[in-house]
Amino acid sequence: ADIKEFRSDMTGPPLVPMIDRLELSSKPVVAAIEGVALGGGLELALGCHYRVAHSKSRLGLPEVTLGLLPGAGGTQRLPRLVGIPAALELITTGRHVTAAEALQLGLVDFVTDHNTIEAAVKLALSVAGKSLDSRRISTCKCPRPPDADALFEEAMQRVRRSARGAIAPVACVQAVHAAATLPFARGMEQEKQLMATLFTSDKINYSCEIQAVADVDLVIEAVFEDMVVKKTVFRQLSAICKPGTFLFTNTSGLDIDELAAQTQNPELVRWMEFGFAMGVFRMSDLSGLDIGWKVRKAKEMVSKTHQDCRYSPLGDLLCERGRFGQKTGRGWYQYDKPGGRVAKSDPWLHSFLEKYRAQRGFVARRIDHQEVLERCLYALINEGFRILEDRIASGPEDIDVIYVLGYSWPRHRGGPMFYAQMVGLSRILEKLEYYHQLHLDIPSLQPCSLLRKLVANGSPPIHKWVEVIKNPHSHL
Structure with missing residues (x-):
């Protein structure tokens, strides 16, 4: 047909x-x-x-x-x-x-x-x-x-x-x-x-002109992750869109309140994150390693840490060798041709990583399944407590609902915060302290002060955590 x-x-x-x-x-x-x-x-x-x-x-x-x-x-x-x-x-x-x-x-x-x-x-x-x-x-x-x-x-x-x-x-x-x-x-x-x-039903329409969104009910902004650029877009949207239009941003880390301040109705500005369509390395190859490389160079990210985050130069080293991802046929993976879509493991990269470790004195070790589980899940749970402490979420159940419905967390485990209660907050804290001492350059392993406070208060049940937080109401 x-x-x-x-x-x-x-x-x-x-x-x-x-x-x-x-x-x-x-x-x-x-x-x-x-x-x-x-x-x-x-x-x-x-x-x-x-x-x-x-x-x-x-x-x-x-x-x-x-x-x-x-x-x-x-x-x-x-x-x-x-x-x-x-x-x-x-x-x-x-x-x-x-x-x-x-x-x-x-x-x-x-x-x-x-x-x-x-x-x-x-x-x-x-x-x-x-x-x-x-x-x-x-x-x-x-x-x-x-x-x-x-x-x-x-x-x-x-x-x-x-x-x-x-x-x-x-x-x-x-x-x-x-x-x-x-x-x-x-x-x-x-x-x-x-x-x-x-x-004859409604069809998707497209336009390269921002005026095309003048009569829509909801706008999702997905421009380059730069505050100046996003501010400009939100000022334009606020002037163009009809009253009552919701303006969503998909920023990963910029201040939403600062963006909302650019609009006539800041209460209509919301955050909506899109991600994880594929693994982070495949996504990096798809978008182009050189994009992040240019951003890091512009921000002069050359030290071991940046804004309390561990900084690895591996991506930069690949770009210096002309490996920009799918567009060049080589990146974190190899492809059959420039612009190819089928990712394959690249023996060159494995050899490169071995040389990189040898030059810097890194000794490869076998990490057992339990350590992988604890370092991934406990760091995630730790971040959940930070979200509660910063009043981004009004309660642990909000985080659990998002992870069960949005990220396929096993329903029978209830969500990361419910899982933390099942494991025991004192054990979570003990393991985070242990891993943080081993890896002082990984901030996500440093126990959150709210987690410490909950343990000090006798690890109350999950429905009473908000009582330990001085002001449980959400900023959003």
């Missing part, structure tokens, strides 16, 4: 009438499927009386991934052929299936490893003269299991939960429901109406 056709007048015969003509043919029509039969290609095959697929072919109705639904009878014929559960799964996810799975589902009649056309011709000759009534899918009744209503309710809940506001998966469920409850012709009308709704 050529999705560019959606933007222009389509040429050739309309697909729906053509499929109907094929299905009504008095002679057997056999679809020979090679490569892929996706979208309209599969809908065309569903209008044929028989389907023969090569073993390496793939089939599917991926329209939902484009914000649409199969609009040439796919939502009406597929449930009649393979049943409601399979049709719901395939149509609402857009998943492709192999020829073997298609055969198992009943989507195709025969799979071959040899010449597909020859196999299709052979099948056509073998059924010539036989009745085709049972092979016309549109005339078949959709098999409706006893729990059909529950199936549709479950499917609707699933897509609303997973799609998070997308309307195409919901429309797909509604279209399949029409196949299960309406005659074919009326189901096709329902499919057509749903397709029209999706096709």
